[in-house]
Amino acid sequence: MAKQFKTGxxxxxxxxVLAPEQQSAPVIFASPHSGTDYPSDFVANSPLDLTALRxxxxxxxxxxxxAAPEHGMPLLRALFPRAYIDPNREPFELDxxxxxxxxxxxxxxxxxxxxxxLGTIAKLVSSGHEIYGKKLRFAEAAERINTNYRxxxxxxxxxxxxxxxxxxxxxxIDCHSMPxxxxxxxxxxxRRRADIVLGDCFASACNEAVISTVEAVFAAxxxxxxxxxxxxxxxxxxxxxxxxxxxxxxxxxxxxxxYMDEASIKQNDGMAKMTNDITAVINTLSEIDxxxxxxx
Numbered sequence: 001m002a003k004q005f006k007t008g009x010x011x012x013x014x015x016x017v018l019a020p021e022q023q024s025a026p027v028i029f030a031s032p033h034s035g036t037d038y039p040s041d042f043v044a045n046s047p048l049d050l051t052a053l054r055x056x057x058x059x060x061x062x063x064x065x066x067a068a069p070e071h072g073m074p075l076l077r078a079l080f081p082r083a084y085i086d087p088n089r090e091p092f093e094l095d096x097x098x099x100x101x102x103x104x105x106x107x108x109x110x111x112x113x114x115x116x117x118l119g120t121i122a123k124l125v126s127s128g129h130e131i132y133g134k135k136l137r138f139a140e141a142a143e144r145i146n147t148n149y150r151x152x153x154x155x156x157x158x159x160x161x162x163x164x165x166x167x168x169x170x171x172x173i174d175c176h177s178m179p180x181x182x183x184x185x186x187x188x189x190x191r192r193r194a195d196i197v198l199g200d201c202f203a204s205a206c207n208e209a210v211i212s213t214v215e216a217v218f219a220a221x222x223x224x225x226x227x228x229x230x231x232x233x234x235x236x237x238x239x240x241x242x243x244x245x246x247x248x249x250x251x252x253x254x255x256x257x258x259y260m261d262e263a264s265i266k267q268n269d270g271m272a273k274m275t276n277d278i279t280a281v282i283n284t285l286s287e288i289d290x291x292x293x294x295x296x
Contacts, residue, residue, distance in 0.1 A: 012147075013079060014078065014079055014080050014147060014148040014151050014152060015076060015077065015078050015079055015080075015151060015152050015155055016076075016077050016079055017074055017075070017076050017077075017155060017159070018066070018068070018069045018074065018075040018076075018077070019069060019074045020068075020069040020070070020071075020072045020073060020074065022072065023072055023073065023074065023163065023166065024071075024072030024073070024286065025071075025072055025073055025167075025285065025286050025287075025290065026163050026164070026166070026167035026168075026169050026170045026171055026290050026293065027068075027073040027163075027170070027171045027172075027173060027285050027286070028073065028074055028076065028156070028159050028160055028163060028170060028171070028172050028173070029065050029068045029073060029074065029075040029076070029173045029175055029282075030075070030076045030077070030156055030172060030173070030174050030175060030236065031058065031061045031062040031065060031075065031076070031077040031078065031175045031176075032058075032077075032078050032082070032086075032087045032088050032152065032174065032176075032236065033056075033057060033058035033061065033078070033082040033086070033088065033176060033177075034057060034058045034059065034060065034061040034062040034063075034077055034078070034175075035057070035077070035078040035079045035080045035081045035082070036054070036057065036059075036079075036081060037079045037080055037081065038050065038053065038081050038083075038084065039084065042084055045132070045133065045134075046131055046132060046133065047130070047132075047133040048125065048129055048130075048131060051264075051265060052125060052127065052129060053081070053083045053125060053131065054081075054083075054265050055125050055126050055127055055179075055262070055265070056081070056082045056083045056122065056125045056126050057081060057082055057083075057265070058082070058175070058176050058177040059177065059256070059260060059265050060177075060259065060260060060267060060271070061175050061176060061177050061254070062075070062077040062175075063271075063275070064175070064254065064259070064271075064274060064275050064278045065173075065175050065278055065282065066275075067275075067278070067279040067282050067283075068282050071282050071283055071285075071286040072286055073282070073285070073286060074159055076152075076155060076156055076159060078148075078152050080148045082122070083122060083125060083131055084144065084148070085120060085121060085144040085145065085148050085149055086118070086119070086120055086121075086122060087148070087149050087152045087153065087235075087236075088174070088176075088234040088235050088236050089113060089118075089119060089120040089234070089235050090108055090111070090120065090235055091120060091145055091149055091150070091153075092104075092106060092107040092108060092120060092141075092145070093107075093108045093109075093111050093113055093114050093119040093120045094107045094108070094109060094114065094119050094120060094121060094138075094141060095109065095114050095117070095119050095121075095123055096109050097123075098121065098123055098132065098135060098136055099135055099136050099137065099138055099141070100135040100136070100137060101137055101138050102138075103138055104138070116185050116186075117130075117185060120141070120145065120149065121136070121141050121144065124185065126179055126183050127183065127184075128183060128184040128185055156172075156236070156240075160172060160240060160247070164246060164247065167290065168246060168294050168295070169246035169247070169248065169290060169293040169294050169295065170246070170247055170248065170293075171206070171207075171210060171248045171249070171250065171285070171290070171293060172236065172237075172240050172241070172247075172248065172249040172250070173250055173252060173285070174233070174234070174236045174237055174249060174250070174251045174252070175252055176231075176251060176252065176253045176254070177253065177254045177255070177256045178193060178197065178231065178253045178254070178255060178256065179193070179256060179262060180192060180193060180255050180256055180257035180262060181193065182230065186230065187230060188230045193226075193230065193255055194224045194225060194226035194255065195218070195223040195224045195225065195254075195255045195258060196218045196223050196224070196225045196226070196252065196253065196254060196255070197225075197226045197227070197228075197229070197230065197231050197251075197252075197253035198211055198214060198215055198225060198226070198227050198228070198250065198251070198252060198253075199227070199228055199231050199232045199233035199234075199237055199250070199251035199252075199253065200227070200228065200232070200233060200237070200241070200249075200250055200251070201228075201232050201233040201237055201238055201241060202228050202232055204241070204243075205233055205237050205238065205241025205242075205243070205248065205249045205250070206237075206241055206243060206248045206249055206250045207243055207248050207292055207293050209292055210248060210250060210285075210288075210293070211227070211250055213284060213285075213288060214250065214252070214281055214284075214285070215227070217277075217280055217281045217284050218277070218281065221277045221280065223277075231251065231253050232251075233249070233250075233251040234251065236249065236251075237249045237250070237251045243293075244295065244296050245295050246293060246294050246295035248293055252281075254274065254278075258270050258274055259271045259273075259274040259275075
């Protein structure tokens with residue numbers, strides 16, 4: 001039986017950790033984009049309705065990976081929504097055109113994510129529509145970062161550090177979903193995507209045996225699996241994946257059409273099968289030998 005706890009002040013908790021009674025493998029699962037706690041003022045001030053805002057979510061991904069604690073591995077999930085603030089970015093990847101006042105010098109205003117409208121504070125939802133009807137102030141961005149982004153990464157870092165201390169290494173599985181077809185601002189705009197995309201930052205963030213094992217489980221169950229295209233891994237994969245130090249990170253992207261209706265944001269008949277197949281991946285990761293993940 002998994003134990004459940006939250007960090008943060010009462011009902012304002014920005015995240016939740018589902019933890020096993022005892023961790024039995026050096027693996028941490030994280031779902032940074034499945035949060036659904038939309039602040040009422042955020043929704044009220046957007047020209048988009050809640051359904052449109054929710055299309056940026058990795059909806060139900062935390063449910064797909066919910067078996068992790070039962071197999072001896074923690075699952076961290078953000079409760080705040082991606083459209084509000086994105087923890088899979090640098091802390092200050094911000095578009096200066098979104099703000100009425102000047103950004104500090106340390107803000108990264110030139111990243112490819114910012115140019116695509118998908119910075120730490122996103123300008124666009126996945127459909128390409130703008131989230132805001134007026135400009136923000138930097139103080140608002142800083143508040144979101146301090147009360148949501150930073151607690152998420154503190155908790156994730158603590159989980160990873162404790163795991164590395166206990167096992168000598170760690171493997172972060174960063175759990176995501178993707179629209180079934182590339183969006184208007186994506187390099188693969190209008191094209192149907194693979195069923196599963198595994199991202200290891202082009203072999204720089206994770207041990208090859210691990211990604212090959214995960215790939216084999218999905219392929220054996222009939223899924224079309226791609227590596228690193230169109231998603232090679234975001235901030236978390238790059239930031240926490242340093243294999244030579246015994247720190248490994250792998251991003252898993254799941255095609256949403258396989259388990260949900262993308263227009264209504266409701267689970268479809270594929271949800272049970274996808275959950276079962278993800279659980280098979282989780283079970284495999286609970287049983288493999290992690291000696292090859294130890295530092296060089």
